Amino acid sequence: MSMLTNYVDAFQLLLDPTVILMIAAGTILGLVMGALPGLTAAMTIALLIPLTFGLEPIQGIGMLLGGFVGAVAGGAIPAILLGIPGTPSSVATTLDGYPMAKNGQAGKALGIAISSSFVGGLVGAILLLLVAPPIANFALRFGSAEFFALGVFGLVIIASVSGNSMSKGLVAGLIGLLLSTVGADRINANLRFTGDEPALIMGISLLPALIGLFAVAQVLQDLATHKKDKKELNIANNVADAKPYWGILGRSWKILTSSTLIGTIVGAIPGAGGSISSFMAYDQAKRFSKTPEKFGKGHDEGLIASESANNSMAGGALIPVLTLGVPGEVATAVLMGGLTIQGVRPGPALFEQQTTLAYGIFFAFIIANIFMFLTQLMGIKLFVRVLKVPAKILTPLILMFCVIGVYGVSGNFFELWLMLGFGVLGFFLNRYGFGTAPVILGLILGTLVESNLRRGMLLFDGDWTQFLTRPISATLLGLSAVLLVIILFQRRQDVKKGTNTGN
Amino acid sequence: MRSCIKIIMSIALSFSFLPVAAISAEFPRKPITIIVPYGAGGSNDNFVRALTRPLKKAFGTNIVVRNVSGGGGAVGTMIALAHKPDGYTVTITSNALYTLQGLGNVKFKTSDLDVIARVATEPYVLAVKTRDEWSSLKRFVQSASKNSITLGYAGVGSSTHIMAQAITNELGIKAKLIPFGGGSAAVAATLGGHIDGVVLTPAGVASGLESGKLTAIAATGTSTQLPDVTLFTEQGYSIDTLQWRGIAAPAGLAPDVKAKWVNAIAQAIQDEDFKKAVRNIGVDVNPAYGEQLERFVQDGSEKLITLTRTALAK
Numbered sequence: 001m002s003m004l005t006n007y008v009d010a011f012q013l014l015l016d017p018t019v020i021l022m023i024a025a026g027t028i029l030g031l032v033m034g035a036l037p038g039l040t041a042a043m044t045i046a047l048l049i050p051l052t053f054g055l056e057p058i059q060g061i062g063m064l065l066g067g068f069v070g071a072v073a074g075g076a077i078p079a080i081l082l083g084i085p086g087t088p089s090s091v092a093t094t095l096d097g098y099p100m101a102k103n104g105q106a107g108k109a110l111g112i113a114i115s116s117s118f119v120g121g122l123v124g125a126i127l128l129l130l131v132a133p134p135i136a137n138f139a140l141r142f143g144s145a146e147f148f149a150l151g152v153f154g155l156v157i158i159a160s161v162s163g164n165s166m167s168k169g170l171v172a173g174l175i176g177l178l179l180s181t182v183g184a185d186r187i188n189a190n191l192r193f194t195g196d197e198p199a200l201i202m203g204i205s206l207l208p209a210l211i212g213l214f215a216v217a218q219v220l221q222d223l224a225t226h227k228k229d230k231k232e233l234n235i236a237n238n239v240a241d242a243k244p245y246w247g248i249l250g251r252s253w254k255i256l257t258s259s260t261l262i263g264t265i266v267g268a269i270p271g272a273g274g275s276i277s278s279f280m281a282y283d284q285a286k287r288f289s290k291t292p293e294k295f296g297k298g299h300d301e302g303l304i305a306s307e308s309a310n311n312s313m314a315g316g317a318l319i320p321v322l323t324l325g326v327p328g329e330v331a332t333a334v335l336m337g338g339l340t341i342q343g344v345r346p347g348p349a350l351f352e353q354q355t356t357l358a359y360g361i362f363f364a365f366i367i368a369n370i371f372m373f374l375t376q377l378m379g380i381k382l383f384v385r386v387l388k389v390p391a392k393i394l395t396p397l398i399l400m401f402c403v404i405g406v407y408g409v410s411g412n413f414f415e416l417w418l419m420l421g422f423g424v425l426g427f428f429l430n431r432y433g434f435g436t437a438p439v440i441l442g443l444i445l446g447t448l449v450e451s452n453l454r455r456g457m458l459l460f461d462g463d464w465t466q467f468l469t470r471p472i473s474a475t476l477l478g479l480s481a482v483l484l485v486i487i488l489f490q491r492r493q494d495v496k497k498g499t500n501t502g503n
Numbered sequence: 504m505r506s507c508i509k510i511i512m513s514i515a516l517s518f519s520f521l522p523v524a525a526i527s528a529e530f531p532r533k534p535i536t537i538i539v540p541y542g543a544g545g546s547n548d549n550f551v552r553a554l555t556r557p558l559k560k561a562f563g564t565n566i567v568v569r570n571v572s573g574g575g576g577a578v579g580t581m582i583a584l585a586h587k588p589d590g591y592t593v594t595i596t597s598n599a600l601y602t603l604q605g606l607g608n609v610k611f612k613t614s615d616l617d618v619i620a621r622v623a624t625e626p627y628v629l630a631v632k633t634r635d636e637w638s639s640l641k642r643f644v645q646s647a648s649k650n651s652i653t654l655g656y657a658g659v660g661s662s663t664h665i666m667a668q669a670i671t672n673e674l675g676i677k678a679k680l681i682p683f684g685g686g687s688a689a690v691a692a693t694l695g696g697h698i699d700g701v702v703l704t705p706a707g708v709a710s711g712l713e714s715g716k717l718t719a720i721a722a723t724g725t726s727t728q729l730p731d732v733t734l735f736t737e738q739g740y741s742i743d744t745l746q747w748r749g750i751a752a753p754a755g756l757a758p759d760v761k762a763k764w765v766n767a768i769a770q771a772i773q774d775e776d777f778k779k780a781v782r783n784i785g786v787d788v789n790p791a792y793g794e795q796l797e798r799f800v801q802d803g804s805e806k807l808i809t810l811t812r813t814a815l816a817k
Contacts, residue, residue: 325687
C-alpha cells in the first residue's frame with residue numbers, strides 16, 4: 001500500500017506543467033547537443049546545472065535527466081547520417097548505421113534507431129524502477145580483478161568490429177592500447193610519453209581522440225574524395241522511409257532483449273563506462289546472428305543492438321547513482337553533482353527520507369524517454385534533410401562543431417592539435433582498411449585493464465591466481481578465451497572456404 | 504604662452520596620472536574571468552558557478568567561468584598564471600596547488616599566486632566499512648595496528664593520497680594504500696568489500712555514512728556534513744589539514760584591486776542562495792583573508808609539498 005502511495009505522490013509531483021516543460025526543454029536541448037559532434041552528455045548536463053539553480057528540485061532534476069536522455073539518444077543522428085558519433089556511446093551505431101545511410105536508407109536507419117532507442121530507454125527506465133537494488137549489488141561485486149576481466153572480455157570484441165581483416169583490426173586495437181599508456185600511470189604517477197606537455201599528464205582525453213578519429217577523419221576523407229558531379233542521394237525516398245519500425249524490432253526481439261539487458265547491466269557497473277556497453281551488445285548480436293556476414297555493411301540488427309543498448313545504458317548508469325550514491329562515469333558524476341546542488345543526496349537514504357522525490361526521479365526519467373521519442377519522431381524528417389546540404393557547406397560546418405566541442409569541453413588549445421592528429425591517423429586507418437573503432441576500444445579498455453591489473457596485484461600482494469579464482473573474473477576470462485578460440489576457428493574455416501574477402 | 508604651456512602640462516600630467524587612479528577607482532570596468540582548472544560539472548566547477556551570481560552582484564559586472572581541464576588542474580592553473588595580475592583573471596585554488604608541485608610535473612610555485620581569499624573548507628575523513636571492531640578511533644587503531652587493512656583514495660598524487668599516507672603514519676597503523684580512479688570508485692570498492700575504507704572528503708562518503716554502510720572513524724576538522732565525527736586532534740593526533748577552495752590571481756595584484764576583491768567575496772558569501780548551494784555541495788563557508796590567509800597558505804604549502812614528495816618517494 002505504502003508503495004502505491006509513493007507512486008501516486010510522485011506522479012502528482014510530475015503533474016505540474018512546469019516540471020513537464022522543464023523535462024521537455026532538457027530533452028530537446030540534450031538531443032541537439034548530443035547530435036552535435038563533440039558535445040557530450042556530460043557537457044550537456046554541466047551546461048544545464050547553472051540553469052537549475054533557481055528551480056524547484058524536481059524541476060531541475062527533470063531538466064537534467066532530460067538532457068542526459070536526449071544527449072545519449074541524439075548521438076545516433078550524426079552517427080547514422082555522417083558516420084560521426086555524436087557521443088562516445090554511439091560509436092557502435094556508426095558501424096551499421098552509416099553504411100545504411102550510404103546505401104540510401106538513411107531514413108530507415110534513423111527510424112530503426114529512434115524506435116530501438118525508445119524501447120531501450122524505456123526498458124532501462126523500468127529496470128531502474130523495479131530491480132535497481134539487486135543490479136546495484138551485483139555491480140558492487142566488481143573489484144579490480146573483475147574490472148580487469150571485463151576489460152579483457154572487451155578487448156576480444158575488437159575482433160568483432162574489425163571489418164574484413166582481423167589482423168588489421170588487431171593492429172588498430174594495439175594502436176589504441178599503446179596510446180592508452182600515455183600519461184602518468186595510475187598507481188605510481190610515473191610520467192610516460194608526455195614530453196613537456198602538461199595536458200598529457202592525465203593521459204590522452206577520450207573526446208579529442210573520438211572526434212579526431214571519426215569526425216575529422218571523415219571530413220578529410222570527404223575532402224579527398226569530393227567530386228562535383230556527386231550522385232544525388234534519393235532524399236524523397238529517405239524522407240518517406242523515416243518512421244518508426246516496430247515490425248523489424250519485433251522480428252529482432254531476441255537482439256533487442258539481450259542488448260537492453262547488456263546495456264542496463266554493463267551501464268550499472270561503475271567504472272566500466274557506457275561506451276563499451278553498446279560495443280558488447282553489438283558483438284553479442286553479431287555472434288548469435290544468422291547473418292553475421294552482413295554486419296558492418298548496413299545491417300539493421302547491428303543498429304538495433306547498439307541503439308537499444310546505449311539508451312538502456314542511461315537507465316543502468318543511474319542505478320548505482322540512485323541506490324548507492326556512486327556515479328560510474330563522467331555524465332552521471334556530473335548529473336550527481338547537479339542533484340546534490342538541488343539538495344538531493346543520491347544514495348540509499350534518498351528512498352527513506354525523500355521517498356516522493358526519489359520516485360519522482362524515476363517518473364521524470366520515464367517521461368524524458370517519452371519526450372525523447374516524440375521529439376525525434378517529429379524531427380526525423382528534418383534530420384534526413386541534413387544529407388541534402390551540399391558537402392561544401394556541411395563539411396566546414398562539421399569541422400567547426402568539432403573544434404567548438406573539443407575546445408568547449410577542455411578549454412585547452414593542445415586538445416585541438418590532438419584532435420587534428422587523430423584525424424590524420426583516422427584518415428589513413430580508414431583508407432587502408434584498419435578502421436577506427438578498434439582504436440577507441442583500445443584506448444578505453446587499455447586504461448581499464450592496466451590500472452585494474454596493477455591495482456589488483458597491489459591488493460592481492462602480487463598473487464595473480466586471484467584473478468583466476470574469483471567467480472566473476474574467472475567466468476569473464478574463461479568466456480574471453482572460449483570466444484577467442486571460436487573466432488580463430490571460424491576464421492580458419494572461412495579461409496579454407498575462401499569466403500574471407502579481406503586481405 | 505607660459506600659461507598655455509602650463510595648462511597643456513597640467514592636462515598632460517593629469518592624464519598621465521588619471522589611468523592609474525582610474526584602474527583602481529573603477530575596478531572592475533569589464534567582465535571578470537574565473538578559470539576553473541577542471542572540466543565543467545565537477546564540484547569545483549559547481550562551487551564557482553554558485554559563487555558567480557552573488558559575485559556579479561557585488562562587483563556589478565559580468566563574471567565569466569572558463570573551464571580549462573587537463574593535467575589534474577595543472578593546465579588551467581598555468582593558463583591563469585599567464586595572465587596579467589590585473590584582477591580580471593583569477594582562478595580557484597585548493598590543495599591540488601601544492602600536490603601538483605610536490606609531484607614535480609609543474610613549473611609554478613605557490614609564490615606565483617596572489618591568494619585573495621579562502622572561501623570554503625572541508626576536512627578529510629577516514630571512513631571504513633561498518634564493523635564492530637572499527638566502531639571508534641581508539642578501537643580502529645587497536646585493530647589496525649595488529650591486522651593490516653586496505654585504504655583507498657581518489658588517485659595517485661591527489662591530496663587524499665597524501666592525507667591517507669599522513670593519517671596512516673600518524674596513527675601508526677598497518678595499512679595498504681590503494682589508488683582509485685576517483686573518489687566514487689574507492690567508495691564503490693569499499694561498499695563492495697574489496698577494500699576496508701577510504702580517505703576522502705565528507706561529500707564523497709556522505710551517502711555511505713547516511714545509509715550506515717560506512718562509519719566515519721575521524722576527520723581532520725569539523726564539518727556540518729559530519730556533526731558528530733571525532734577529530735584526530737581531539738584524540739591527540741596532530742592531523743588537521745583541511746581541503747579548501749579559494750580565489751587567487753597571478754602574483755603582483757595591486758593592493759587596492761585585491762582589497763576590492765576581498766570586499767566583493769566577503770559580500771558574496773553572505774548570499775543565501777550561495778550558502779545553500781555550498782551546503783549542498785558539502786563544504787563549509789569558512790573565509791580567511793589577509794594575514795590569517797597568508798599563514799594558512801604558507802603552512803599548507805610547506806606541509807603538503809613535503810608530504811607529497813615523501814609519499815611518492817616510497
